Amino acid sequence: MMAKFQPRIAIVGGGPSGLSLGLLLFNRGVQVTIYELRKEPTKEELEKPSGMLDLHEESGQKVIRECGLWVDFQAAIGDCSEACKVIDSDGTVLHADEGELSSRPEIPRHALLKMLTGSLPEGTVKWNHKITAIRNEIESTTGATKIIIDFASRESATYDFVVGADGAWSRVRKLLSDAIPFYVGAQFLQATASNVTSNYPHLLELNGPGTVMALGGRNGILTHRGPQDSIRVYAAITTPHEDWLGNTGLMGKTSAELREKLVSDDSLFKTWAPSLQDLLTTACDEQTKDNPGQPAEVLPIYMLPIGHRWEFKTGLTLIGDAAHLMSPFAGEGVNLALWDSLDLAHMLAAVPEATEAAAWQAALEPGLRGFEEKMLARAQEKAEESSQNKEVMLGEKGAQGMAAFFQQAYQQQE
Known part of the structure; x- marks a missing residue:
């Protein structure tokens, strides 16, 4: 019996989306390598205050559960409640709540990274790996697409599938799209x-x-x-x-x-x-x-242009900010990134078995096309929401606009 083909998969970027994708795939028996530019953070660095991330039920929290980290997640939240105040520049409180309508607990970004990295097998994340070039080639004998990654160390590695989870200024994106983030x-x-x-x-x-x-x-x-x-x-x-x-x-x-x-x-x-x-x-x-x-x-x-798309290419895809960078005014960035990782993990784990790279890539294509279309449609909606929120929040009367937003939300719940 011919051995089952094991695709070589790399994730470029060790942020929340890349790490969660790696863990979700590992839990499904799919081996990956994650490359990250930064040096491995120390315990002391991960204990320092950082930005807080509110994880939503349908996306971020769902990923935490599927990663098997719900107990750790519950232990890591609590520094910041879901209470919210809206104040104008004169210091007048226009709205205050205790988070009654919210179910989006806040977790420190450092705590999330610590949870994810601590659950991955030793050596999965290759820290301090600066990528100098990524290119794709077609093997003349098999017709398979191979993705070659070159590093500053002058080493290189070849993969059958590469996921760009490398943020706003993604190197992987350059193989798929000419889009450049704008201020x-x-x-x-x-x-x-x-x-x-x-x-x-x-x-x-x-x-x-x-x-x-x-x-x-x-x-x-x-x-x-x-x-x-x-x-x-x-x-x-x-x-x-x-x-x-x-x-x-x-x-x-x-x-x-x-x-x-x-x-x-x-x-x-x-x-x-x-x-x-x-x-x-x-x-x-x-x-x-x-x-x-x-x-x-x-x-x-x-942000990237709202509705950013690219032509499908064998062996490559993007998730998170690399795919759909948006402004932070809807609080959706990390949740969409985690949602992307969840959908992509499900899709990759369901690819039919193959005997060699070209056949596996062909079997992957329908699911990958569907994944990208669903991801980008979802991101377009949230990017539009974020841009609209920015105009309200950073308008001349931003506090009045946000207070009205919360008041309307409460009225809809009554």
């Missing part, structure tokens, strides 16, 4: 204040146990609670300048140095309520205190 006109400065219960009880009272959306004048101060008794603060800045730091002469400056610009500029937060300015400046100062000399984390926001 959406907004940037996020990130800063964190830890141990707020003892050090800044007044800020804890302002923030509450969950999240805050302080909005107005096309800018915002967005927060959430996090590990180490922290408040993580995002200053949302609307600007046409993609290189905002360079244009303002602040490139390389610390968060503490940057805060002076934030609270002295009429177009930013100069006219905002003192309590909100205090929240922002304290977080900036604490960020610099905990990371001396480190430049401020200011991230321009990018």
